Structure formats: C-alpha cells, structure tokens
Amino acid sequence: SEVRVWAKGNIRRGKYPRIGEIIEEFADKAKKSPGTYEEFGDAKKEAIVRAEDNIDLYLNHHAHKVEANDKRITAVHAFDVRTSARTRFTGTLFADCTGHGTIGFLAGADYDMTAKGRMGMSNMWAWAEEDKARKFPKTPWALDLEMKDFPYPRAHHGQWFWEGGFDKDALGDAEGIRDWNLRAVFGAFNAMKNRDGAAKHRNAFLTWVAYVGGPRESRRLYGDVLLTEEDVVSKKDFPDGCVPSTWSIDLHYPKEQYAKKYPDNPFISKAVHGRGVDRSYGYP
Template structure:
C-alpha cells in the first residue's frame, strides 16, 4: 500500500484587510501542542470547523500551546470564537470557562461564559511584540470548554463574521492554508467512513484488485466499535448459503469484549491492529483525519470527493469511478443529492458511554449546578434503580441505555444532543458523589466525547426494505446480507423520564423477532438516483423500523463485504451498481459463495 502522509501546514496567516491594519488568525485545532485538549470534528458541517474541547471530566486539562509570529509590535484586539455550551438551557455556571495567555500572561477576559451559539467573544486589547509569541489556551474547569479560533487585529472597528458563507470565506482568507486542493489520487473506489462497514468494503474490494481510497475523519478506525465510542459488535455472521460472508468481519473483530463498566478499556478495540491490517493491503490508501465535505459531480454521477484535514484544514481531492457511503449519516450521498429519508421524531438517539474507577482513596467531584438536577430523580445506578437488564449500582452506570436525542434532528442538533448527554452524565455523578455521598473512592474513568449514533439519514435505493418485509420473511431474489439481530428500536424509558418527558436520557430497547437469517437485498445497497454510489452501514435503504434489524455492526460489516465484491464486478465490466443486479447478479452470487481470500 502507498504510504500516505497527511501534511500539516502552517497554522497562522498574517494579512491586512486594510493597508494600516494587521490580522493574525489561528485555528485552535492547529495548535502546535494540543495539551490535554482534544480535537472534536463531529459538527464541522454545522458550525464550520473542528474545534478544541477541554474534556477533563471535571479536572482542568493541560494547556494547548502554539507559537505565532507577529509582524509588528502593536495593540491588538483579541477575538475568540467560542460559546457557553449550557446557555441553550439557561443553565447557570458556565462550565466551559477558559483563559487565553500570551507569553504566559493571562488576559483579563474569561472565555466560554456567554452566548448559546458559536460566536466571536471579544477578549480586550493586548500589547504584543513583533516576532514569535507563545499563545496558550488555559482550561479552568475540565468541563468541556471549547475554542474554535482566535483572531488578533489592530483594526479597532473590525468585528469578524459569525456564520454562513461569510465566515467560511473569512476562514479561507486568513487561515494560511493553500487555496489549491491537493490531488490525493485517482481510484476505482472511494470509501468514505472508516467504521466496520467502511473497512470491510475497502478490504473486500482491494483483495479483488480494486484500487481503494479509505477516508476516515478520526485518528482511529472502527467507528462505533472504536476506542473512542466503545460499542460492541452485534449480530451473527457466516450463514448458508453464503458461509464465507462475514470472514472479513471476523478478521477485524476484537479478541475480547467488555462492554460494561471499567473493563471497557480503549486497548480492547485494537486500533493499531486494524490500522496495520488496512495499511498492509496492497490496494488500499488510507487517509485518517480527513472529513469529506464537498463533492464534484458529472451530471448525476459523483466525480470526486473533497475532504478536509480536521487539524490543518488542508483540502484533498479523491477522484473515483465508484463511491461508497459508509459514513452512517449518509453524508456523502447527501452532498451528492442522493434521495434520502430521515426520521425526526421518535427515532433512536446518541449515546456517550462512560465508566467510573476505584482509585483507592477519597476522590472529590465538584458540584455541577449547570448539569441536569437529578437530586430528586431516579436513574440507573442510584440506589436500587436498575439498568435495563437489571444491574444495579455501578453496573447500571454508563452503558448503551444512557441515550438521548429521540425527538431532535440527529444531524443538525448533534452538538446539542451530545451536550445533553454530558449534562446527564455529570449530573448523575454529582448526585451520587455529593448528594447521596456514595462511592467516595471512585472517579470518572472515561467519558466518550465522540457520540455513538444509531440513526440519522437513510439513503434510498431501488428497494426500501421495510420492517414488515423482515417480519413477514419476504424474500427478494437478490438477498445477499444476512440480518440476525431482532428489530431493536430504542425509545425513552418511562420510569426514568419523569421531569424529562421532552428530553429523556435513558432508553429502553423494544424488540420484534423474526426468522433468522433474513437476507437483505442487494438493491438496498446502492442509491436509486446517484448511479455510481453504493452504501454500507446504517445509512442503507431501509425504513426506520427495518433499521432496527440491520444497523448492528457485524451485519453492516457484511454489507461492506458484498459491496466490495459488487465494485469488482463494476470494474470488470465498466458498469454501475444497478447493472450488477440487472446483468451480472449470477456472477455476484458466485463470489458470495466463494468469499474473499485473505
């Protein structure tokens, strides 16, 4: 495999909007050292950029630092793009407080204390010398402070733009990133999304001689089954008459599983093993930390994907003949204008898993007046209140059923949903530690800041698989992926919803059984109106109800195995996905029986 290096460009640009004024701009995610801050790219399409998040679980994180060269000594107006992340709910306390230091000297302004939306907070005036200056972000709380960018300007009348096209153009102008889009190569198949479905798609195609680009917008592979999210693999594999379908899923499966509690550790998800496997495939080029956010079209077909490095902002162009949307959100299809459906009310939500650990000595936790007030509310893990499967105490904390967002737009309100999960987590732990005086020797060991999402867009294919199809056992002549998970839909769990009827944070799974396996049709794995677009994952062509059966990751991985085979046939005959069904399905069935050799 080609060794692809993502280049990090200079993070600073010095420019003048007017002859007598100087602007110095820095994207926070491009800092030389991010310290204890983490890069959050989940909401780039909504707010315009990655940002730094002070994810310390109540302990202030180490400073993020960078060095900026100022062209001249002068008085600079300081602007910081940030928000008070609990202001949406009129919650007190502004937990995301942080400071800005220039050469280790703090500005008087505290940031992150105003405004529910992303905006430029004015930070006052600073006298800054010419030459190199050290800039630091100094977290004050450890509770999810966030910084997008910093602007220094000598123009006392200038106010930077806050949103939309004007903000995008402002970033491009001042960011210091080359306007040129770097050519990342020409590929037979461009796979967007590096979860289980995306990895299986890439490996399957590559082993059949397909030249593949695999684009993933995080530093690790695995999606919901990564160390960042830590959801287990569900479903079963390797059913007759296609007993080899599932072999690649097994290659990627972690050796051990510990979904509940403190044993659910990052190391279990074998990130290095997975990355090594992908990088040693001869026909795969892997691009981590790249977020696909534009497409080039040729009539109705996708011609190329444009992806942006989540840290440097540099843009790359991936040209391809066929494309696979394995993003979960249907993001690639959406950009291309693919037909889609989305359930906006009573859909499944997002989970941010967490766990607590025994540190062997008293460990205090600060009061959280801005979090959900659970002092008079039951929740799993408090007293004898059980989890969904009956565990009590610590066994009921932090699992999949800590889930919210059921009645909110799962994409446009993604940050809102994730932050509500934060408020529930910190509110529960505050209640247990400070109200109930429980678990004095325990501390939060891990809280996911990357959400595990169950449902969002579903791209529409020639067949839209329905729940009734699955329950009735309706047979399609192109059934190719075995579903074995029950129709499993999550809704708010009423015993824990009192007081939070409009925004519950504990879910219950509701199951409908069917005869296993159910064979998902091939025609639900490609777009009905974008001729060269495949799908694998929870964004395939199904209804909300049918999604409950097909969304688990062993099943989505097998979708990827089938899509990789179909792309091989597309390449062999220079046709598109629909033609595989219409003309060459017998050949695809032969591949399904044979499987993919390692």
C-alpha cells in the same frame, strides 16, 4: 474505541458464512459494554487496513463537497479536521459510509428523515473504585439529578441506554445532543459523589466518558430497493444479496421511569425488539 460499541452480532451464519472471516480479523474483544480502550485494539485495526496494498487510508477526514456528471458522482472533496488540508478523491464507485447519508445528500439523492421520535445518540461511560477516597467537583452546569433520576450504572458501566436527542435535529443539533448527554452523565456522577449517593461512593472515580457521541437515526437515502420489516421477517430472497445480518429489529424509546425530570429532553432509553426475526440463521 471513541464510541465503544462492541461487535456483538453473530457471524458465520446464513447463506454467506465466510463473510464473517473479514470481521473476525479485526473485531474487538470487549467483554462488557462499553469495553476498555485496550479491548478495542485500534492500533491492530489500523495496521490491518494499512497492510492492504489496494487501500489508501485517510483518517479524520470529513466529506463536504461532491462533483457529479449525468447524475453520477465523479469526485468527493474532504478536509482533514486536524490540519484543514483539502483532498479531492476521484473514482467511479463511492460508498457512503458517513452515517448521515452526507455524500448522497450532497449529490442530490432522494432521502427521508423522520421528524420526531427517532432513535437517539448514546454517550457511554465507565467508572471504578479504589482503596482511598476520591473527590469529585460539584457540577452546577450538569443536569440536576438525584439517584432516583437514572438507572444505577451497574458493573461500573453506563451502557447504550444513556441516550438522548429523540426529538432533536440529529444533524443540525448533533453537538447540542452530545452536550446534553454529557451533562446527564456528569450530573449522575455528581449525584453519586456529592448528593444522596455520596456515602456509598466515596472511593468512586470516573475512568472514561465518550466525548464522541454514537448517533443512530439520521438521513435515509432512497435506493432501488426499500428494505421493509416484512422483507426481513419473511427472509425475502434478493438475487444480489450478499450480506447477512443477525440482529433483531429493535427501536429505542425514552424510558418513562426516567423521563419525568426532563420530559422534553429525556436521556435514558429502552429497547423494544420486534418479533419474527431469525437471529440464528440471519437474514439478507
């Protein structure tokens, strides 16, 4: 529930329909994006994982060091961000689920990273209204915005397209990208409360802002197979394929309408969906 991206892809599709049962067990029940904390059921997800006898769960750990022998990873070191305690994990197989290819990178794996024009990081937010007026402090540190500078957060939600960092360093400047996004959110709400939107938002107040950013493009590790758009569109059959996907190929770009105020660092995006993807049947 930190980022609140909902489980929106279709499941029980394609060649491996029963894989969807794993997702169904702990998928969120969000009705909007972003959903509420309760809809994401963090406690339920954690309980399901901890109930598995063959899983030891270490939350809030960051991998920072890798041991390898003959180009094979033998151990990963991680530290607990809450206590600074360090743990060494040994094994024969390691899945790099860091989102940044960190473990593979530390092990010396080949990788690529787009220099500019990447999809960015999103910090979603939500607001509400009540029967009495609510004050909101002025935010001189936030982006200088008026109502025309951003899309109105309809249904009381600032959705996925509150996204920035397209040409920034997704790794080295991750915190800076997150902070810029937060400045955009608070600048927008300041416009709603204290500037040209004030008359219509006297009773409005913030209910949630994602302080953890949801990144997208980062390092891409090279493997034995490089999946291409043509592979996806043509449904190329891989003999060891096991996971279907039902999402189209979509790329995010700054939305021109809202990039005029800060052209060097836009904070609102648009999605361009590729054609030819079978979202009903899925692809491997």
